Amino acid sequence: MIRRRTLDVSGLPDIDVSSQEPIWWGQICLCCIEGAMFCILIACYFYFRLSLDMWPPPGTQLPHVAIPTVTLILAIVSCLGSYRASEGAKKNERGAMLRGLLLNLALGCAFLILRGYAWYTLNFNWASDVHGSTVWTILGLHTMDATADLLFTAVLIVALIFGRTGRSMRLAVHVDSVVWYFLVLIWIPLYIVIYWAPRFVGAPA
């Protein structure tokens, strides 16, 4: 037994479902990494555009905007699901979490399927020219991220169904929603670059 000046923290909670958690900060870091990568790719897109006379290069059809716009709206709406889930996580309501995650997953999958269709209808591929390479890379990376997050959402749903509702589970739901917000948010500029930029900056330089 020794006597020391002490600061007693036994009253603090185990886990707080909020931005106080290191995992939330870790997730923000990952979002920064992804975001930085997409920013560099957008910069490269315009760099390539500046060095060419025609944009997109000859033989490339302008991409359709109708379906991608629908997918964008779907993605934005799916954030409501994430929001409900994360609110449910904060209040420890299993039903709200489950419903929110299911909504997120359903709309997210619809978003990916429609994107896949719009992607399929592009008349260029990664090996067509530099425009094709850039667009396919951006689409590919974002799809990869979105798929990974939706898979994670699905895993969370399964875990919820199996009755895991502990604090770390709720924290995971909360963080999952943060990532989804980020993916939807970053998709907005990417959508504009891929589908609208060729229309605005497409005139011969």
Add this chain to the structure above:
Amino acid sequence: MRKLAAAGIAVLALISWTLTSCQREKRELRAAPVRRAIYGDAARQSELQPGGPQTEPQVTNPDHANAWSISEGQRLFEWYNCVGCHSHGGGGIGPPLIKKHWIYGGQPANLFDTIVKGRPNGMPAWGGRIPEYQVWQIVAYVRSLAGEQPFAATPVRTDELEQKPTTIHNKVQGETR
């Protein structure tokens, strides 16, 4: 135990990949002065052979699956103006080389013959002009165009205009500019 198995798999994968790279990455800068007469099937003008059928010589391309040689072949394909007729494999005046069907046989020995001896209707005879080791390099490259070389030893593109297939996706007609 599980972990040991996993580690074992990793080690095996590394070893197997190590072995594959020996052939691929060799760089034979100085050609061995070999002269080999090639008489492939396609070189014969007649099926008849005096004294009974000859045993076919076993001819293998010394540059098969060697990345450096394929790349040298690619350079020579341009330097010796093969592109003038065959384009970058797509064909033009000469037949395309991105294909599975060969008029005079697609084995390395046949291709060697074709280059060295020439063929009717325009293929010049390069024998005596191009050193043999370079012919083999060109053969290795031409075979890579037809996908007859390992992926890992083949360059996927040149720093040129890409030869595009005529249609990629023409299913939906979008607006064109």
Add this chain to the structure above:
Amino acid sequence: MTRARTLFIWAAAVALNGCGGHQQSALDSVGPQAGKIESLWWFFLWLLTAIFLIVIFATLWALTRRHRGIEQEPLERIHLPSGETEHRLTRVVAGASILTVIILFALLIASVTTGKALSELGPKKQGITVEVTGNQWWWYVRYLNGDASRIVVTANEMHIPVGRPVMLRLNSNDVIHSFWTPNLHGKRDLIPGRVNTEWIEADHPGRWRGQCAEFCGMQHAHMAMWVIAEPEDQFERWMEAQRAPSKQPSSASELRGRDVFLNNACVFCHHIAGTPAAGQVAPDLTHVGSRLTLAAGTLPNTKGNLGGWIADPQNVKPGNHMAQIDLPPGDLEPLLDYLESLK
């Protein structure tokens, strides 16, 4: 002992080398461009050396100031300097930082002024334009002219008139190279798909070596060129000589040599004006006998070296693109005679 002596000799050699002039040195400028850079260099060098000495002196002083006897003092857990000391130090550090900013500002102005002066040097006088194209691993040199028949092509060697600015148009056929003749100017990259320009000018006649400065593959080390500055009339004579087609063979051996050349793979890559040899992917050999070096500055141009180079190109320059041809015995000698005759 011997080792110490050797070391001393080396050190002396290094020091002497630092002072003497050389044919490839940034500190031996022969043109206005390199000259301006050299003056800037000495300005930077002296100023920064002074700063270096001051910092090192200050550090040593700080370390040794109260060092004497300190080990004997009882170990204090922490030393708290007085508030006055801290204030004084703050002022000194702030002053030093401000001084740093001022010095850097001066250096910045000197640098930008020199850069501006460099960019204004070329166009004042009537100059000539030379196109330099990088290849793995040699230099293609072409003297542009409005009249296509007066264009001169050579390789790995550039003659320039003394006192006249020369505009270089730099381009590359394969990978990125960098053109650098330190006695004349700093370097400029040769990038595929782009044309970079640079002005050089020589003050007096002489020969200077240049070398590729951007890593360009296996034989990056053997990609040199010579720049030869000559008086105007001598330069014009050289240009005239270069415009002429190749010399006709004048002996049986040379005649035989030409046939050897034309009957082998040589013709696919090399060009000799006045013969069917029209290859464009390797150095033009129309006047190869007149050049200083072979294989992009790798070997002096002698008959022996040329023979060794043709017989076994991978020996001196492993990995280069020269075809290795098995010439029958007796063919090499005439070929050398012929090529050496192409003055």
Add this chain to the structure above:
Amino acid sequence: MTPVTEPPLGEIDDEGERRALERSWRRRPGIAGWFTVTTHQALGKRYIVTAFVFLLIGGVEALFMRLQLARPDNPLIGPDKYNQLFTTHGTTMMFLFAVPMMEGMGVYLVPLMLGTRNVAFPRLNAFGYWMFLFGGIFLYAGFLTNTGPDAGWFAYTPLSGPQFSPGKRVDIWAQMITFTEISALCVATELIATILKMRAPGMSLTRIPMFCWSMLVQSFMVVFAMPAVMVASNIFLLLDRTVGTHFSNAAEGGDPLLYQHVFWFFGHPEVYIIFIPALGMVSSIVETHTRRAIFGYPAMVLSLVSTGFIGFGLWVHHMFATGLPQIGEAYFTAASMMIAVASGVQIFCWIATMWSGRVHMRTPMYFVLGFVFIFVLGGLTGVMLAAIPLDLQVHDTFFVVAHFHYVLIGGALFPLFGAFYHWFPKFTGRMMNDALGKINFWILFVGFNLTFFPMHILGLKGMTRRIYTYPAEMGWGPANALATVGACIILIGGIVFIANALASRVHGEIAGPDPWDGGTLEWAADSPPRNYNFVNLPVATSRYPMWTPPEERVVVTGVRHDRREALVTTLMDAEPPIWPFITALLLGLGLVGATFRFSWYYPAFGATGIGLIGWFWPRRPEGVRS
């Protein structure tokens, strides 16, 4: 942070808590324990030792290059092997030694300095280590089978592109970057979260140790710089090489210069990623061995942060010779020079600290002295390089080789050696031999200057970089021979260091928790620290809690000991799982497969997902604490 006002005196059952902690933080026995370690001390040590091994390998490669260049027209090593050597040397030193070494020091020291039990994401930490290790093995498996990269550590396109670099050499380089950058990003992420959220109570932003500040700045730089190399090496280069995209193909609208832009947008900050932690180490050494608080703490922190920002704004000074517009170049000259101000402020502050403190000249201080000498010289040649006209002359010559070895060896390796001597007692519990340490320093110092100083002159005399030989007429022979002799002396210095470390580890003087009377919290833990670092987490009552009298120090009570908990603003746990190793293994196989386009790489990537699910699956329903 809760302000600490008059903490009450409490009773602590020291022995009982120690027993409970030992139980819950003990390592799994046997081989399983080796693969499942998640404690930061073990992983930090692994990082440090592994990176040190790569330093030795890279050093031996350098020695071979020096031997090749020792005399003109030397037939020792041909161009093909030489190109592989210098590429692998550069890649090793940057990606497999310098960055992981700094990360390792951070992983080891930051939690100790912050007074916490582990980093924020122990499993991510383990995953990062395995990725780093696999990346290193991948590169050297290539090097040993004649598949070593040979296009330079920068791999400029089009030389590194599909047409001019046949085979898999450059692919291995590009994919190796993936491994190491994933590793660096993992560590950066966990260090940011640790430093921001897991500091000891009372450790406000103005009380963070300088080393932790430097790791924080470095981690943020990693987060924003590494994505650029991901774009350059993984997207531009690897996709161009393996699936035929056209990013660098000028004929299809691509641009080889863009690769350079993106690469240096990473590559320049990379230098600061290596160098900023070293600044933090120097600060730690100086303040400890001068027995005074570091002078100008706010100025030091600000200059670190501004170095972090400016570091992103001067990548173009690697590209002055490419012929960019002049106005842009002038800006980059100014920015490059501005960074000298930030470094200058730090140097001035250290000098002021030493001037007004009580200097104890132990080996770490010798290395600081060496650091100041070499780094200032390298920084000043850096100012020369920032001036475009001078850069045009010395760019890509041995002058630049000399410059960046002065900056990186002087600015990172010397502080690192100082840091080894300084923290060795913390790592192992024993002191390193001081006398041998001083000898070690002088050998390294002399050897280093002998090797690299002549290169300045060689560069000005026209010797370009990355050449495997040179003709005798150039007159570069003597200086090169001198440099080779210097390289051998450096080798001797390295051997002395290893001998000292190995011998001291067994026979060195027992250190005790605080051999230098240091002020920061790592000296409060045992030497070497227990798996849980502190029995009772300390409270930071000042910037140097260990310099407050023992009776005024405060500790935390009430953290659970039956699980692996650490104090956040709340608590966290980390059981030792196998999943990080398995995930790293699967992802590694996937990446290797993708390089060679083996057919099994899709399943391997898919299996990575399973690894991740295993990693994140909530293991048990957590109830409310009893």
